[in-house]
Amino acid sequence: MDNRLKNGLRPRPRINVGQANGSVPRASVRASRPSVMQAPVLVLNATFEPINVTAVRRALVLMLKGVAQAEETHTSEVHSSSRAVAVPSVIRLLSYRHIPQQSRALSRKNILLRDRNTCQFCGQALPASELTLDHVMPRSRGGHSSWENLVACCYDCNNRKGDRTPEEAGLQLARRPRPFTLHTSRQLMRLIGHKDEKWRKYLFY
Numbered sequence: 001m002d003n004r005l006k007n008g009l010r011p012r013p014r015i016n017v018g019q020a021n022g023s024v025p026r027a028s029v030r031a032s033r034p035s036v037m038q039a040p041v042l043v044l045n046a047t048f049e050p051i052n053v054t055a056v057r058r059a060l061v062l063m064l065k066g067v068a069q070a071e072e073t074h075t076s077e078v079h080s081s082s083r084a085v086a087v088p089s090v091i092r093l094l095s096y097r098h099i100p101q102q103s104r105a106l107s108r109k110n111i112l113l114r115d116r117n118t119c120q121f122c123g124q125a126l127p128a129s130e131l132t133l134d135h136v137m138p139r140s141r142g143g144h145s146s147w148e149n150l151v152a153c154c155y156d157c158n159n160r161k162g163d164r165t166p167e168e169a170g171l172q173l174a175r176r177p178r179p180f181t182l183h184t185s186r187q188l189m190r191l192i193g194h195k196d197e198k199w200r201k202y203l204f205y
């Protein structure tokens with residue numbers, strides 16, 4: 001990953017679950033199948049508004065802390081020392097959180113998702129490992145790390161472009177990078193959750 005970008009991005013925000021009053025022992029949510037624990041879980045605000053995607057492991061911690069409850073579950077279970085818990089598919093926070101939209105979503109992963117893993121200059125769809133992020137207006141010339149100035153880019157195009165604007169490099173953007181909107185957010189959640197039917201009614205598709 002482009003280090004300049006890495007430094008320019010804010011750390012990926014998390015839902016602040018508040019001060020851990022009575023921390024949950026990690027061992028209690030440890031499962032034998034790591035893949036299950038990494039599966040995506042849709043997080044709803046107390047108002048049922050979808051706000052984030054997290055992993056099963058973190059969702060279970062939020063549930064054990066009494067911060068969230070499961071709204072939808074899978075048939076599979078994870079076992080803690082004392083009981084079996086259905087693997088959550090959708091959880092809901094029990095008290096309303098104000099989530100600042102702008103700072104939440106800017107990440108390499110989300111930009112690649114928005115751009116469908118497609119280089120925005122040559123149109124090649126590539127695995128994430130073969131894509132970098134390009135500052136349309138180079139940082140050296142005042143370009144910001146923002147949804148509107150970052151696009152998925154293959155290494156060839158990135159090298160060709162260098163510290164120039166697309167016009168100067170003779171490259172053309174496939175489309176203007178869209179700013180973050182609620183629509184983008186929902187779209188990203190749908191992409192992440194497309195295999196999970198239980199997410200549908202919360203994401204309206």
Ligand SMILES: [Zn+2]
Pocket residue numbers: 119120121122123124153154155156157158
């Ligand atoms: Zn390219």
